């Protein structure tokens with residue numbers, strides 16, 4: 001039995017495990033090895049790297065740091081967590097038990113299956129408005145999505161870009177929200193361009209010129225684990241107090257999965273707090 005199992009090996013999970021390990025707790029990290037950081041070409045807004053750093057390098061540095069401290073890391077996917085006096089954690093390949101669990105599962109930036117999405121990732125297709133909006137200053141851009149997350153991204157983009165169109169790809173835009181943007185609900189055939197994205201083509205063969213598409217479809221599944229054990233979720237994010245405790249005793253959450261600023265610096269802060277908040281039982 002571990003003192004704590006940390007779910008996720010992104011900035012939040014690795015930081016939480018470092019702080020917990022240095023307090024002499026037994027720590028296991030379980031992770032699918034699929035951090036948002038690994039999708040980042042270059043990070044230029046994180047403290048201490050005057051020339052920026054690639055996401056891949058930052059991620060690998062974090063894993064090395066955990067290894068150097070002797071923290072155990074298992075690459076696997078968690079399919080369920082149950083709470084019966086202790087936490088029973090089930091992965092695709094095994095079962096584990098811990099006195100506490102820290103969820104650092106990130107958020108789901110769902111990739112829809114539309115021609116051109118994968119091809120133009122980093123060349124007009126973005127998953128993060130706060131990170132990439134500035135690159136499209138004064139341009140016509142689109143948000144792909146139809147829910148609260150899409151509207152959040154729209155608000156981030158509006159002060160910087162020339163115009164934002166919401167592309168719902170055949171879905172109805174969320175009700176009861178006042179959306180001040182051009183909304184197109186037609187199904188999308190493809191995103192087209194040479195080297196970078198230049199237009200969206202709809203199933204009815206009409207087209208619209210755009211310089212970027214910010215993908216903002218749902219965030220639900222990063223919360224599934226927490227929801228299943230009764231932790232409170234609001235607006236698709238796990239609710240925590242200032243110690244990063246969820247509403248389930250012994251269950252903590254940190255990083256992108258708690259919402260707010262979806263950035264590395266915030267994930268690091270919350271990971272540190274979570275790692276320091278675990279009580280030795």
Ligand SMILES: Cc1cc2nc3c(=O)[nH]c(=O)nc-3n(C[C@H](O)[C@H](O)[C@H](O)COP(=O)(O)OP(=O)(O)OC[C@H]3O[C@@H](n4cnc5c(N)ncnc54)[C@H](O)[C@@H]3O)c2cc1C
Pocket residue numbers: 007008009010011012013030031032033034035036037039040041042043044045046076077078079104105106107109126127128131254255256257261262263264265267
């Ligand atoms: C394209 C892009 C560019 C970005 N650029 C910047 C930038 O320039 N600056 C900046 O500060 N931030 C940037 N970000 C945001 C930054 O990457 C995130 O804020 C940060 O990675 C959040 O860290 P995290 O540890 O909370 O989550 P993540 O880094 O996403 O890690 C989540 C971890 O949980 C694991 N996991 C999830 N579910 C399970 C499961 N069921 N079982 C096992 N493991 C699971 C994943 O495999 C992963 O290891 C960018 C993000 C993207 C996508």
